[in-house]
Amino acid sequence: MFASEIQIWGDSLAVGITYDERRGRYAISNERCIKRLSEEVPCKVVNNARMGATVLDGLKHFEAAQPVEGALCVVEYGGNDCNLDWKRLAAYPQEGPQAKVEIAAFSQKLEEFVTKIGERGMKALLITPLPLHAERFFNWVSQGLNREAIKQALGDIQNIYSWQERYAIAVRNVAQKMGAPLLDLRDVMLANNKYPFLICKDGMHLCDDGYRYLTDYMLRRIRLAPDCI
Secondary structure (H helix, E strand, O other), X not given: OOOOEEEEEEOHHHHOEEEEOOOOEEEEOOOOHHHHHHHHOOOEEEEOOOOOOOHHHHHHHHHOOOOOOOOEEEEEOOOOOOOEOHHXXXXXXXXXXXXXXXXXXXXXXXXXXXXXXXXXXXXXXXEOOOOOOHHHHHHHHOOOOOXXXXXXXXXXXXXHHHHXXXXXXXXXXXXXXXXXXXXXXXXXXXXXXXXXXXXXXXXXXXXXXXXXXXHHHHHHHHHHOHHHO
């Protein structure tokens, strides 16, 4: 039995943001998950995702929204929460990395999100943040900045990947603690040994092939187990 409605609460992944190299700017992918999901599932799909959103932004937006009894709330955050102030890091490398939303606060607010969803008669489904491509991401965010200072603060460029991975682990831990179902799209990406080719030149957003790959997976899962949503 399908949910009465599917609500998406997340960031640019859920929006379907990609980088269009031909036009040299960000755009919305035609292969984005929400577009194809809306065409295939027998219920309304409402996308509340916003580019750049953290779990704090999502929770605030959710609390102001009207609840829908029996809806499935897909919650996808972490990518922006773990992000750093790159200009500050370049200027003050001795202070070390500081996340936009510190990981303990991220976990606490994600737990609160799941609780509030349940209190409103809805069901939560958590999604892990997708893996970064550390070198591409570093080259993208450090443009025009003191790269050597940022490297000094990070210790190693690959530590960007590990820093972000902690937030994926936090999502898994919250899902287990709260008894919420988890869609581990990070693992789905890493299971594909060609996953670097599914990520844009900015090292964080998916290209069209990446969105197609994830959407195909999600639709196969729904067809095999429609009760999962």
